[in-house]
Amino acid sequence: MKISPNQLVIIKPDDWHLHVRDKEIMKAVLPESYRWASRAIIMPNLVPPITTGEDARLYANRIKACIDKDINFEPLLTLYLTEETEADDVVSAYRKKIIKAVKLYPAGATTNSSNGVRNINGVYPVLGAMSEQGIPLLIHGEVTDPQIDIFDREAVFIEKILAPLRNEFPDLKIVMEHITTEQAVSYVLNEEKNLAATITPHHLVVNRNVMLSGGIKPHYYCLPVLKKEPHRLALIRAATKGDKRFFLGTDSAPHLDSSKIHDCGCAGVFNASFAIEILAQLFDNEHELKNLESFVSLSGAEFYGLPHNRENIILSKSDKKLEIPKKLQTSEGDITLFDPLMSIYWRIKN
Ligand code: NCD
Ligand code: ZN
Numbered sequence: 001m002k003i004s005p006n007q008l009v010i011i012k013p014d015d016w017h018l019h020v021r022d023k024e025i026m027k028a029v030l031p032e033s034y035r036w037a038s039r040a041i042i043m044p045n046l047v048p049p050i051t052t053g054e055d056a057r058l059y060a061n062r063i064k065a066c067i068d069k070d071i072n073f074e075p076l077l078t079l080y081l082t083e084e085t086e087a088d089d090v091v092s093a094y095r096k097k098i099i100k101a102v103k104l105y106p107a108g109a110t111t112n113s114s115n116g117v118r119n120i121n122g123v124y125p126v127l128g129a130m131s132e133q134g135i136p137l138l139i140h141g142e143v144t145d146p147q148i149d150i151f152d153r154e155a156v157f158i159e160k161i162l163a164p165l166r167n168e169f170p171d172l173k174i175v176m177e178h179i180t181t182e183q184a185v186s187y188v189l190n191e192e193k194n195l196a197a198t199i200t201p202h203h204l205v206v207n208r209n210v211m212l213s214g215g216i217k218p219h220y221y222c223l224p225v226l227k228k229e230p231h232r233l234a235l236i237r238a239a240t241k242g243d244k245r246f247f248l249g250t251d252s253a254p255h256l257d258s259s260k261i262h263d264c265g266c267a268g269v270f271n272a273s274f275a276i277e278i279l280a281q282l283f284d285n286e287h288e289l290k291n292l293e294s295f296v297s298l299s300g301a302e303f304y305g306l307p308h309n310r311e312n313i314i315l316s317k318s319d320k321k322l323e324i325p326k327k328l329q330t331s332e333g334d335i336t337l338f339d340p341l342m343s344i345y346w347r348i349k350n
Contacts, residue, residue: 001293005317008289008346012311013276013296015040016304017138017177017198017249019268020063020075022046027066028330029254032272034073036348038309039301041138041249042075044103045112049080053093060098072311076100076304078138082115083122087129094135100304101136101175102126106157108144110223111253111267116140120161124168131172136304138175141184142224151208154224155183162187170194175303178203178251180224182234188245189238196303198249199239201278202269205340207232218260219336222253223267239295240288247300250275256333271338274324278338280315280346314349322347 002009015033018040020026033040042063044050050059056077063075077099079090085102093099104123105116117123130137141162142153166174176184176197188197202222207229211220220226238246252275253268260266271278276296283292301308322344327334 001290003289007317008280008292008315009312010293010315011297012036012038012309012313013248014038014300014309015250015252015272015275016175016247016300017041017043017200017251018272019043019045019251019253021254022059022062024331025254025256025335026063028328028335029252029270029272030063030066032328033252034067034071036276036313038072038311039074039076039306041100042077044078044080045105045110047112049082049112049115050077051080051082051085051115053079053089053096053098055079056093057098078103080105080115081117081123081126083117083119085123085126087126090126090135091129091133094133101138102130103138103140105140106142106144106161109140109142113140120165127165127169127172131169134173134305136173136175138177141176141179150225151227154179154181158183158187166191166195173303177249178224179235180227181231185234185238189243196245196247196299197238198251198300199235199246200249200251200269201271201275201282201340202226202338203232204235204239204282205278205342210341218265219338220269221260221265221267222251222269236282236286240283240286240291242291242294244294244299244302246295247303248275248279248296249300254328254335256330257327257336258333260336269338270328270335273328273337274322274340274344276313276315276348277322277344277346278340278342281342281344284317284346315346316349317345318347319345321345
């Protein structure tokens, strides 16, 4: 890393949690990620979901077909865990390098999760096999019990599901995806091995007031839902101090405006386009630019046991504010870009 007041050279980043969807939307959103990321963990919550090694192989081919040969971008596929998932299929897909991880969605927790897991004990045999083979489990960590308040679902998940699961499988590598609370930060900080967490740009830069105060703003609605300010501050401390257990997963989750602005609007923030510029500004504001590379480019690869990328990106700071476009146009309709509501002076130069 080379760091000077107005320029930063860092290893090219990766995105450890990304939704690229399929077909026309995929064609439109992929360039927003491969502009700055070398690799991305691709979420499997399509309709129908990617549940088998064969589904993942075909999906990887569809993704690669949208990317020119001279572009260096590697999609890292995941499987969507269900109570029907077969351990042998998971292990074989992992050994053949078709998948990098398995995603656990509690049934009903988020967009396209109705096929997720209802009874966690039902997937214990698969988790046992994953633990033996060193296959990471990526967790959407929220309970779905309607009795539990939506703002408490992550904290309750940690206590009721995650802690017992880690007791049962201490050797299973787990990533808590898109953490949003100080409880999740403390839980990760108290564990020594086999546990890490991704953090999104949006949970780092906005809180729930932005979504709910002064009018309801559907483009800030995502899951896990934005939390109050003390939680955001805990996430900033976790992300910006160079702790290897926290790394970038954008959770960029594009939905057409027609699905967001609706009587029952979809959850998801589309932030892939300017994720790195937003984070550079945040780390700069926190006087922690020295730890940006660790968060966006190093720690995730290390957790997954992968080499660092060989390319670099150059970030430069100018007096001119970055203008973030409002919309990405696709042949299916517009998708609104995440507005971080902050002044950004950093840009990617190369
Ligand atoms: C994601 C989506 O739209 O696929 N939405 C979201 O709000 N994050 C699903 C998810 O990651 O929970
Ligand atoms: Zn997601």
